[in-house]
Amino acid sequence: MVVGEIAEQVDLLIAGGGPGGYAAAIRGAQLGRSVLLVDRDGETGLGGACLHVGCIPSKSLIEVADTIEELKHWRKAGLSVQGTRFELSEWQERRKTVVDGLASGIRQLLRNAGVTVLAGELRLTRPDRAVVETATGQAQFFDFEHLVLATGSRASALRDLPRDGVHVLDSTDALNLDVLPASVVVVGGGYIGVELGTAFSKLGVQVTIVEAEQRLLPAIDENLVRPVSARLSELGASILTHSEVIGFDGETVKVSTPQGETGVSADKVVVAVGRTPNTDDIGLDLAGIVTLATGLLDVAPNRSLTNKIAAIGDITPGPALAHKATAEALVAVAAQTGQQVRFDPLAIPVVIFSDPQIASAGLSQAEAQAQGLDATATIVPLSTSGRAALAGGRSGSMQMVVDRLTRVVVGVHIVGPVASELIAEGVVAIEMGATAQDLASCIRPHPTFSEQFSEVAHLAEGFPVNVMEARRGKSA
Numbered sequence: 001m002v003v004g005e006i007a008e009q010v011d012l013l014i015a016g017g018g019p020g021g022y023a024a025a026i027r028g029a030q031l032g033r034s035v036l037l038v039d040r041d042g043e044t045g046l047g048g049a050c051l052h053v054g055c056i057p058s059k060s061l062i063e064v065a066d067t068i069e070e071l072k073h074w075r076k077a078g079l080s081v082q083g084t085r086f087e088l089s090e091w092q093e094r095r096k097t098v099v100d101g102l103a104s105g106i107r108q109l110l111r112n113a114g115v116t117v118l119a120g121e122l123r124l125t126r127p128d129r130a131v132v133e134t135a136t137g138q139a140q141f142f143d144f145e146h147l148v149l150a151t152g153s154r155a156s157a158l159r160d161l162p163r164d165g166v167h168v169l170d171s172t173d174a175l176n177l178d179v180l181p182a183s184v185v186v187v188g189g190g191y192i193g194v195e196l197g198t199a200f201s202k203l204g205v206q207v208t209i210v211e212a213e214q215r216l217l218p219a220i221d222e223n224l225v226r227p228v229s230a231r232l233s234e235l236g237a238s239i240l241t242h243s244e245v246i247g248f249d250g251e252t253v254k255v256s257t258p259q260g261e262t263g264v265s266a267d268k269v270v271v272a273v274g275r276t277p278n279t280d281d282i283g284l285d286l287a288g289i290v291t292l293a294t295g296l297l298d299v300a301p302n303r304s305l306t307n308k309i310a311a312i313g314d315i316t317p318g319p320a321l322a323h324k325a326t327a328e329a330l331v332a333v334a335a336q337t338g339q340q341v342r343f344d345p346l347a348i349p350v351v352i353f354s355d356p357q358i359a360s361a362g363l364s365q366a367e368a369q370a371q372g373l374d375a376t377a378t379i380v381p382l383s384t385s386g387r388a389a390l391a392g393g394r395s396g397s398m399q400m401v402v403d404r405l406t407r408v409v410v411g412v413h414i415v416g417p418v419a420s421e422l423i424a425e426g427v428v429a430i431e432m433g434a435t436a437q438d439l440a441s442c443i444r445p446h447p448t449f450s451e452q453f454s455e456v457a458h459l460a461e462g463f464p465v466n467v468m469e470a471r472r473g474k475s476a
């Protein structure tokens, strides 16, 4: 202990004000805890990367790009719109209004709950003590009864292509641009590469996506990704797979491809090669906590690391998604308040705001079989949907994975319009242990995309209404 170090007692301390941290703070207050939340940016940081530089701004840009593209699509139905113009600087104003509004909503929620918010960097100094350093260099020590670490992640960097914020950007820089570049090379064809690449393409930017693996979105089922790759190509984007960027001189990006080295001219390079957990500079060693080789924290099912410290969100194993962090927060705080709980979801939905959208929940057929289930996979193409025909016959499909023995639905995988919304029904079905028959007997409104659930469930049960034998998707 540093001589003269005086520590304040705090009941529940939260590190990080993102979707995990602020939810933990609110739940803690609801459970009668006295809560102090520390975020590097204080109240202005509430909402975290998701609200300020991630999910919300990117989805806003994607919506604008989709709207412009939709207008083109409806030309064939007689729509004529004169003078469509898009100013990125004006979009930035709108983005700021939306983000500020949501951040102030979180501020209000925390104030109402009686949570105190402090600006500063939190580091552990021992298993029950943390120091918070403020921007002015002052240090405040806290002895905590419990601590929830929700410090999130940052964009991973490439050693040979360091970010300069001008020519070499990360996704935050890319979303902060005021003027659209004429051409962009996106390094990494994962979530961000595909989402940003699609939006930029729709806004008229010449996009090249360079992906190290053999295809885009290598972690996602190939059948779901195929329509997305096709659409990107249709939009004029170039996709270089099995390739790596080896240099950039400010004008030309040097790419190593299976066919040899090639040059791609680009105004900007956006690096989107994954995220690094923020666990390296928070004093974990002083609390006796060891990270995994990935930098992630090996939490117990109730998210605890010690009897005083829990961790949630992007610093724990599993997908780095806001909704996972929020769900973990509620478990972690309940456990620290004495409840017997565990974070054990059957389905954490994964959604990619590509074109068409991809959404997935639960097990793939292969994963189910690996768990010892005799699982079938039933697919209906979107062409069976009247609603899809109304929207111009979009490409896509819905797949349902069912345990043959119990008929319980264990996975739902969608590619198509509004997949991001539809997947919630799949999540409920899986979590509630619904059978294919349960889903088949539910009446869904017509004409909507949700009717695909009826169709795929009827087909899984062997009695499809709108699918002819010859047009059946794979049902194995």
Ligand code: NAD
Pocket (backbone or CB within 6 Å): 158, 187, 188, 189, 190, 191, 192, 193, 195, 210, 211, 212, 213, 216, 217, 218, 243, 244, 245, 272, 273, 274, 275, 319, 320, 321, 350, 351, 352, 353
């Ligand atoms: P990612 O892990 O989804 O994709 C990174 C891609 O980069 C991978 O396909 C990988 O093979 C490739 N790659 C790695 N090194 C490379 C190299 N040197 N050259 C070329 N390709 C390389 O990561 P991301 O796209 O940066 O997104 C980060 C995380 O943010 C995601 O995993 C996700 O959790 C989250 N996110 C979620 C959403 C959403 O929910 N819709 C959207 C954006 C981001």
